[in-house]
Amino acid sequence: MITFQNVTKIYARGARPALDAVSLEIPRGQFCFLVGASGSGKSTLLSLVLREEHITSGQAFVLGQDIAKMPQRRIPRFRRQIGSVFQDFRLLERKTVFQNVAFAMQVIGRPRHAIMRTVPDVLDLVGLAGKEKRTPHELSGGEQQRVAIARAVVNRPQILLADEPTGNLDPRTSEGIMAVLERVNQTGTTVVMATHDVGLVDQAQQRVVELVEGRVVRDEASGYYGGEG
Amino acid sequence: MRLRFVLAEIAHGFRRNASMISAVILVTFVSLTAVGAALMLQIQVERIKGDWYDKIEVSIYMCPADAVDQGNCAAGAVSDDQLQAVEDRLESEVLAPYVEAFFYQDAESVFEEYQERFGGSYMTNEVSVEMFGPVIHVQLIDPDNFKVVTDAVGSMPGVWQAVDQSDLFDRLFDLLSKVRLAALAVAAVLGLAAILLITTTIRLSALSRQRETGIMRLVGASNLFIQLPFMLEGAVAALTGSVLAVGTLWGVAQFWLAGWVEQNFVVVMGSINPADAIMVAPWLVIAAVVLAGVSSALTLRRFTRV
Incomplete structure (x- = not known):
């Protein structure tokens, strides 16, 4: 699903690589944590997968496509198979919960009847049934992130990238978000989640990839935030 | 959608x-x-x-008896010989290819026309028939060639001015x-x-x-x-x-x-x-x-x- 071979990313000439010869394989349907300090390269890795940035050297395949060689015009269709959520939710304040989720379908030209059918199902999946008409400022942080997740998965992506999705939330709310992400994962979506949240990682017993200064220093199939010790 | x-x-x-x-x-x-x-x-x-443009004609104003602007007309009113000379020139081999037709209008008729147009205004008060000479109206085959005609007759004796209307336009x-x-x-x-x-x-x-x-x-x-x-x-x-x-x-x-x-x-x-x-x-x-x-x-x- 995602294969990195010796991928290096250097933002500015002469700067320290943000990613340094990273090799990584994330199979279909896996739930994978990316952990590490700020600036360790987690977000860079996610933005390479999404093809927001070019890789500097190495090879990377996402959804079977060589992303270094992907032409510009193919990017939109490629991204429709990848969902993204962020620490700051990025909701549209003037739209309701329903409209925020529907937006992701409208802008890729999905027909109205598909939107009317799909959005309620997805809101149900993330636990927001009955709150369709609220606007983001009427929701708690956890609920806002659920809207963001609903929007990210409403087009049934094969991969969900989550960049510090619980960074702004308290521990109990974070657990709720984690449960939603696991539910999404159980529908077959590959989930890659960059996080600082020790508690969540330790509890989840999923694969953990740790990055330090752009290098993979640990990769455990069922790990803890700080390693076995 | x-x-x-x-x-x-x-x-x-x-x-x-x-x-x-x-x-x-x-x-x-x-x-x-x-x-x-x-x-x-x-x-x-x-x-x-x-x-x-098609209707542009050349007007040859002949000297009046009492010219306001002496110029060519210091010798007084145009004579019949001078008139004939101008008409001959218009019919000559040189000008004939350019001239469609020409009409003679005598001084009295020009004066009347003037009075009709400006009648009652200050412009007619001090004007007398002596100030007007006869006019020869020349229609051209190709209006663009007016200059050939005005040049050819403009300085002949007895001609006050040869004017083409294209000036106005x-x-x-x-x-x-x-x-x-x-x-x-x-x-x-x-x-x-x-x-x-x-x-x-x-x-x-x-x-x-x-x-x-x-x-x-x-x-x-x-x-x-x-x-x-x-x-x-x-x-x-x-x-x-x-x-x-x-x-x-x-x-x-x-x-x-x-x-x-x-x-x-x-x-x-x-x-x-x-x-x-x-x-x-x-x-x-x-x-x-x-x-x-x-x-x-x-x-x-x-x-x-x-």
Whole structure:
């Protein structure tokens, strides 16, 4: 699903690589944590997968496509198979919960009847049934992130990238978000989640990839935030 | 769904950006009105040329008994021999190929015509028949060749002046073309202002909708779909300006200019036709589309890239 071979990313000439010869394989349907300090390269890795940035050297395949060689015009269709959520939710304040989720379908030209059918199902999946008409400022942080997740998965992506999705939330709310992400994962979506949240990682017993200064220093199939010790 | 969504986005952009959009509409409106005025003047000039150039004749004014301006006429009234000499010259092998026909008008008839035209005004009070000489009206085969005739007879004895009417038209055309140039200059300056304004508007609009466009990119909306609302926003504003310009030109031609010109230039101009405004309309609309298109092309590449 995602294969990195010796991928290096250097933002500015002469700067320290943000990613340094990273090799990584994330199979279909896996739930994978990316952990590490700020600036360790987690977000860079996610933005390479999404093809927001070019890789500097190495090879990377996402959804079977060589992303270094992907032409510009193919990017939109490629991204429709990848969902993204962020620490700051990025909701549209003037739209309701329903409209925020529907937006992701409208802008890729999905027909109205598909939107009317799909959005309620997805809101149900993330636990927001009955709150369709609220606007983001009427929701708690956890609920806002659920809207963001609903929007990210409403087009049934094969991969969900989550960049510090619980960074702004308290521990109990974070657990709720984690449960939603696991539910999404159980529908077959590959989930890659960059996080600082020790508690969540330790509890989840999923694969953990740790990055330090752009290098993979640990990769455990069922790990803890700080390693076995 | 797509169309409705795009339209909703445009309406949203208009509400959020109302003052900038109004500025775009006003500037394109004024600039395109200037373009339209220049085009209509051009049409008018062509029409006058078509209507009147064919009828241009050369008038050979012969010396009167009591010439106001002595010049050629120090010797007094034109003699019959001198008249005959001029007529012979017009019929000569040299001039015959240019001359269609000529008519003799005697001094009394010229004086009467003058009095008819200016009767009752101060211009007739001090005028007597002695101040008028006979006139030979020459019709030309090709009006453009008037100079051959005026040169050939202008300095003959007994001729006060050989005048072609194209002088009158040339002065009028000169004036009209200066007005047209001024209008085009205004149009160019305002057109540039319009492009800058539309560019700024699109940029502001794109900045204020960065979150939307960011999400659109993330979920895989196509470039065209992301950019279309912005392009259409500029285009709709510019088109509105062009519609206002056409309306204004038509209104001015219909309700104001037609009457005013008829009173003041009835001899030459006839009336400016409001239909001219409709004739220039497509060009103004095209100009608006070009303005908006250039602006979009200048802006969008940088601000809404994938």
